[in-house]
Structure formats: C-alpha cells, structure tokens
Amino acid sequence: MQRLVLALLLCVTAAAASADELVMLRSARPFAEAMERLGQAVTDHGYRIQRVQRVDAGLTSGGFPSAEYRIVYFGKPDEFNALAASHPRLLAYLPLRITIFAEGNSTVLVTNNPALLGTFFKDDALRTTFQHWETDVRSIMEQAAR
C-alpha cells in the first residue's frame, strides 16, 4: 500500500520528464560518417540545411577542447517564410535543429520533439505542421542512425 501511495505521489509531485519530449538516437558509426548520413537524410526528406554550427570548434578555440559537437539547422524555405509571416513568435524555435555529438566511437543525435511545440503554441492551424515535423524528424534521425 505504501508503495502504491508512493507511486501515485510520483505521478503528481515529482514525475520524471516524459521520455517522448526528447528524441534521442545513437548511431554505431563514427561521427564523420553519422554527420554525412544526417546531411543526406535531411535533404532526402525535402529539407535544406541552413547551417551547421561547429560548437566544438568554438569551444576548442576558446580553450575548451571538445570532441565533435555540431548543431544542424534545417528547414523548408516556403514553409519557413509562411510561418514567419503568420506566426512570428514561432521563429524563436525555428529553423528545426538536431544536435549531433561524438561519444567514443559512436555518435548521439538529439532534438526536442517538434510535437512539444504544440503545447507551446496552441493553434489548430499549426497542429498539422507540428505533426508532420515530428514524423519527419524521427524519420531523419532514424535514417541517419542506421
């Protein structure tokens, strides 16, 4: 009974964040290969890579050596411009990004689940967009991690 009460309390007072708010995958490939596959997966899904932020380079030049760590920004030009016009606040979360970093001989990819934006921007017109971003982001990451 005590355990049951504890479990219930867990749910209401100190629940761990739900696992589906972050999308995380590991690629068994080394960083360079995983990075290349991520770039290919992004374009295969009809997106354009806007920029690759070389965080590791910034850290290293600042005197903080780091293994490979990059942020890949990507989007679709028409979609980006249409959303910027209709929902300018959404721009704070755009373009979409995937963080990719080396961990030993393998590589970790992580991003926030785009569906999370649906809890931030409660607008029916955006729901479909967030849903298809979630599908695409999961598919991109799975392709990159294969």
Place this chain on the structure above:
Amino acid sequence: MIPPNRFRVSLRRRTAAGLLLAALAAPAPAAHDGERLYTRHCAACHGTDGHGGVGVPLALPDLLATVSDDYLRKTIRLGRPGRVMPAFHQLSDAEIGAIVTHVRGWAKTPPLPEPAVGRGDVARGAQKFATYCVGCHGANGEGGHGTGVTFSRPRDLPVLAPALNNPGFLAAASDAMIKATIMRGRQDTPMPNFLNWGLSEQDIDDIVAHVRAFEKRPRAKVAVVSAAEPQVLLRTSPYSVARTVERLRNAVAGANMSLIRAVPADEGLVDDKKENPARMIVDACDFRFLNKALAIDPRVGLLLPFRITVVEQQGKVLVMSVNPRRLTTLFNNSELNPICEQMYRIYNEILDEAVM
C-alpha cells in the same frame, strides 16, 4: 436446424476460439522486439551494448545479478525524477517487458537469490550510513554529481553514485535488492562489498531501514515549470530592425559573450540576395559557460548557443528567444536547473538592454 442451447454453446466456443486466435495473432512484443525497442529508446544513453554513455552502464554482471526484473520495469516506467533517466509513460507493459528481457540477455548468470531482510534500526542505520555511504551517496542520499556524463568528455568513473533518496529509485528498489547490493558490491564500479569491510548483516539491515526512511523526507528537487511560464522571451523594440540588431551586438558584448553572427534569419534557406532583412538572427555564446553546461548535460546544445530573433511584424519590431526556464523540464536533470535559470536571467538582461 441447431437447437437454441446448442447454438449458444457453439457460439461461445466460436467466440472463445476467436478470442484465442486474436490473442495469438496480437502483436505482443517478441523477444527480438526487445532489441529493437532498446535500440530506439535506450541505446542513445546506455550504449548499444549496455556499456553506458550519457546513462549508466547496464551490462554490469553484478548489477544484473542483483536487480530483479521488477526493479528494471519500474525504473523504465517511472524514471528518476531530476536525474536524467526519463519516465517511459508511452511504452506498454509488454514493450517494457521486452526491453527488460533484452537487457537481461547480457547477464552471464541468472539473478542471485535475494537475501532475507531483517528488522533494521533507522537511527543505527543513519550512523552507519554516515560512516560508510555518505562519501559517495551524499548526506541525504542525493547521489553523486555529474549527471549527463559522456564518454566525449573526461570522466573519472563510468557511473555516478545513485541518488538513494530519489522517489523513482525508492519505488523501484526492494529492501532485499538494496541489501544485496550493499552485501555484494558492484565490480567495475566504486561500490564495494561491505561484508568485506566488516559490516554485519544486522548493520546492513539498519542501513536499508535508513535508506527506506528517505521516503518520508522532502523529495529531490526537480524542474518544476509554472504553466504560466511563456514559451518565448519577448520584447517589443522601439528601434528599427537594423538598430535593434546593433544594440543586441553591444548587449551581448556587455554580457561577455562572443558574437557568432548577425544575419538574416533565412540566410542559407533561401537563395543568395533573396534574404529578408526584416527578419534577423543574432547568435552569441559564452564558451566558458557553454563548456560548463555541456559538462553537466551534453544535450544542452538544444538551448545553446544563445539565439535572438528580431522580426518586423505589422510595424512592430519583436525581439525574442526561447525561454530556457520553460525548456528545463525536457532534460529531467536537476543539476541543469541552475544553469537554465542563469541563462534565463542573462537572456532577459540582454533583451532588456537591447530595447531600452
């Protein structure tokens, strides 16, 4: 013609047979699904072969010999609030069971029989805990620091001392499992065999009682976000887009950040010369701060470097960034909370200065 009674019996039999067939045909996760599910949900942190990474190693013989399937199931379901391991609410019991079976496959021997746990004395257990356990597990069982460890960075140990006061741990661990761990230790981790250190079984029962008493203490702090917390930090600038960007450059310099770029928001997305100058981004970073944040949690690249977006919309110039306080909960890492809070304060100061 079938008499009504025989028809009912026949119908019942057919229904039963149908249900049985449906049950057999239902896609209950098979053993091989465990590997697929583990790869999808666990390998990113715990490693493809369970050797750890952002998360603790699972393929430790002593761990698998000591913990029950029930412990693993509850750990997956409830997570560890504030200690990175998330709660997998979205998985079915069968899927969690398949993952546990897969993890159990790394064990070279079946789980050892659980020891009997005698009645422990909480007060005496507290004394023993202070002598033998506090050094690694903390005075209040809060566990070792350095969550979000990763093999991409220097690390002293492959595992952190678990937070014994964590409600997820206390809900998952039985007294017998805690006792077995203290008695046997865990090879390849700093956890020793305390029988070899001279503790008696009664001493260990006392410690178990003390650990169980953590349930009655205040809970570990986790990221708690007010529903009213805005998703975006937003200001309206009295200046033009270009002037606002110029002021942001000065503001980030004043905050000891390096300016990375100030460019149109759609640069790289649209063709050259077709960028919209009414939508700009300013990226900036304090690499010392970033290095510190990444050492706590390598996933923090979702929030950093600092990006400010400036948009002209219907005659107004909006200046905005993501709200780190709103996003804190994503990481389920209470060690990251002060970092996110600091980011929240710095971001607000920069936005205020830019539009002042």
